[in-house]
Amino acid sequence: MRISKLSGSTAIAVAILAATLSTAARAVDDDAAKKLAQQNNCLKCHSVDKDKDGPAFKKVAQKYKGKADAESRLMTHIMSGEKAKFPDGHEEEHKIVKTSPAKDMAQIKNLVQWVLAQ
């Protein structure tokens, strides 16, 4: 009886913890994302709400809204140097985003989540 009661409390605690952790994992650090975007000159070709050489982040978010692979797709886009299409039709390798420490995927993921949240 006592054991089952303990198990019940533990289960609730674990559930709360899991929910908290999952919320924390989902929460986007806006400041960190903006700083990384600025440091990598993303804003030279992109803007949050205006098309420049690259599409507005709002437009990107809209394009990928509801798509399950959105996050991994964008991460590949900014980490592999794949070709990006420019307004005049020509294609060019997209800049590979650099982090400090190098290749910190948590920072990249946060940046992508920030873009998708626009």
Added chain:
Amino acid sequence: MDNSKPGRLKRIWAILKTPSAKYSLLALLSVGFVSGILFWGAFNTGMEATNTMEFCTGCHEMRDTVYQEYKETIHYSNRTGVRAVCSDCHVPKDWTHKLIRKTKASMEIWGKLTGSIDTKEKFEAKRMELAGHEWERMKARDSIECRNCHSFDAMSPELQKQTPYKKHMKAKADGKSCIDCHKGIAHQLPKEYVEPDE
């Protein structure tokens, strides 16, 4: 009767003004010439010593902050092994401007003594102001330290990506300077900095 003796300075000045009766003009000129070379050599060697990365990173204020950031950039490590050290970007090459910069930089000793940026927090609080001074200095001299190595004319349209090449050529036509667009390339941008919308 005036018994007062001239002061020490006056006596030294009188000695200096009196022609030498003991040494020949050739001897005096030779000593002056050699002393001049020694002084000049020592002065420039000393000034050059303050241009090395070891000197710049000798204090923790630079070593623990901007130096760590710079080490992750292309100006520190790159494919071809050409490195731009602190002074290549922050100190003019020509003697006159170098001396002016060094004289102004001597104020940093005051900053060191008063501990104006002796903690990471203090440094971050002043980063925008300090970066602003440097951007202003670079802009005033048309980014000469960048242009010591980079030039619009040496950019190849075949080797440079199309978009940056177009932007560079437009910047050249608009009379822009490197620092107008390339801020924070070797160090982190200040958190207060806002990228101007082009």
